[in-house]
Amino acid sequence: MPTKVEKDHLTGTDTTGHEWDGLRELNTPLPKWWLYVFYATIAFSAVWMIVYPSLPIWGVRGTSGWVAREALAPQLEAQRARQEPMLARIRALTPAQVAADPELRAFALAGGRIAFANNCAACHGAGGQGAVGGFPSLADDEWIWGGSFDAIQHTIRHGIRNAEDDDARTSQMPAYAAMLTPAQIGDVAEYVLSLSNRGTDAAAAGRGRETFNEQCAACHAPNGHGVPEQGGPNLADQIWLYGGDKASVMRQVANPRMGVMPAWAGRLDPATITMLAVFVHALGGGEQ
Ligand code: HEC
Ligand code: HEC
The missing domain is CATH 1.10.760.10 (Cytochrome c-like domain)
Structure with a gap:
């Protein structure tokens, strides 16, 4: 129940007039400097929303016209252009040829490592160590489908027991x-x-x-x-x-379980697949 606004006799501060079971609320306002900074940040955020595209709606631009995605694009383009000569050379070669050229090999190992982390590590482990339940280690010298450069490249391109690729590795153990x-x-x-x-x-x-x-x-x-x-x-x-x-x-x-691996030929650039084959081959157990 609101009571009369009066001074609290212990602190000398005004009360708000609210009282609960004899406890009265003191009216202690926020410091002025704090309040003005707070208002300033609200005003700033309103201006920011107008100038920069901060509304999460596709296509909404700020009055400045600046969009982070577009600002990044030329940098990515430049990066790709810098890599393209190397990628073109890799595209024209087999994994074994790439591995035989020290410069291309270093490039392929670095690129293969990143492509592996992005696409393969979820099933094969960050270091290619495999995972229990049918995901083989790629870092040992046991190969189900062959560990030569070409065999590895074929496995990556076409996958294993998937319906999407006619050249997929396939074999059915009877139940x-x-x-x-x-x-x-x-x-x-x-x-x-x-x-x-x-x-x-x-x-x-x-x-x-x-x-x-x-x-x-x-x-x-x-x-x-x-x-x-x-x-x-x-x-x-x-x-x-x-x-x-x-x-x-x-x-x-x-009741055999038959492991399935997706095909990567349509998803990754051929140069990336070649770099992956070089990288996987170098993980530990690559065969000639
Ligand atoms: C969805 C899970 C999955 C992903 C993602 C995946 N693999 Fe596999 N991979 C498997 C399974 C399962 C097998 C084993 C299939 C079998 O039992 O023969 C396998 C087998 C392989 C083999 C053959 C190993 C051998 O011993 O012959 C290679 C090489 C391989 N994967 C490379 C890769 C690479 C490189 C990538 C990333 C581009 C990748 N895999 C992504 C599940 C996956
Ligand atoms: C038509 C070919 C085929 C025949 C016949 C066959 N297998 Fe297999 N076997 C496979 C394949 C392929 C795999 C791998 C499954 C995978 O990669 O997911 C496998 C996997 C296995 C595994 C699992 C190996 C592991 O690393 O965990 C065992 C154990 C096995 N077979 C035992 C047998 C036994 C015992 C027989 C005979 C009674 C037999 N297989 C007959 C093709 C065959």
């Missing part, structure tokens, strides 16, 4: 849940583990060996070292797309 009994799947998994000396049941591995030679060797090679043309990874090492314990191997054999 053995429909063909083998759970006991046979257990045995063949035991044999797969024995290839990297981690088997625990020699008798089961012995039974699984026959199934492996009949069913799996065509894509994974009789010794399990993999067949790049079939996209069948090496099963005799410690590198796993989907996990190397018995349960994971059995799950993959029963």
Whole structure:
């Protein structure tokens, strides 16, 4: 309830006339200098909105006509023009030829690193180390589809098991849940583990060996070292797309997950793809 405006006898300040349960509100105005600065900033922001395009509506310009995007454009253009001679040279060469020229190689590694961070790191990790769940490391010397310059370039251009590109790498591991009994799947998994000396049941591995030679060797090679043309990874090492314990191997054999990678040919400039191939090849395990 508003009461009478009066002086508070303890502080000597006016009250606002508001009172709650006997507590009265003092009227302490803001310092004048503060208030004027505050008004000045409001006035400034109004002027700024008129002069510069600060309304978030496409096409609205300030009276100055200045737009950050347009101011940046010539700089980007100049940057591109500076890079163009190098990019044109790279476009005309294969990744192996680029890597053989020290100047182009340095340029390709720098450009490839940035393109990798922008386009590939989400799936393959910032350093190409891969990620659990089917995203292979590109920094080791195990290659599912081949680690030569040309093989890497082909994989990047066309992708893997995607419907958008007819030249995509493709290979389909059958779902053995429909063909083998759970006991046979257990045995063949035991044999797969024995290839990297981690088997625990020699008798089961012995039974699984026959199934492996009949069913799996065509894509994974009789010794399990993999067949790049079939996209069948090496099963005799410690590198796993989907996990190397018995349960994971059995799950993959029963119902394989097939990794998918987009094709980049239509999305990235050919020079960028070549630079990426040089960069990926240099991550660690590039083959001749
Ligand atoms: C959406 C996720 C995704 C993105 C983005 C992606 N990849 Fe992949 N990439 C994969 C998967 C999944 C595989 C493995 C497919 C398989 O199981 O065969 C793969 C495989 C590869 C391989 C083959 C590896 C081998 O061992 O043969 C290369 C090379 C590769 N990617 C390079 C790249 C590059 C370079 C980029 C960026 C331009 C990129 N990837 C972007 C998911 C991705
Ligand atoms: C038609 C070819 C083909 C046949 C036959 C085949 N595989 Fe595969 N296998 C593949 C491909 C391709 C992959 C990789 C899947 C991917 O890249 O996502 C794979 C992946 C695997 C993996 C996962 C490897 C990892 O790194 O995680 C295991 C385990 C495996 N196969 C075991 C077998 C066994 C056991 C058999 C026989 C019972 C078999 N495969 C038969 C093509 C085949």
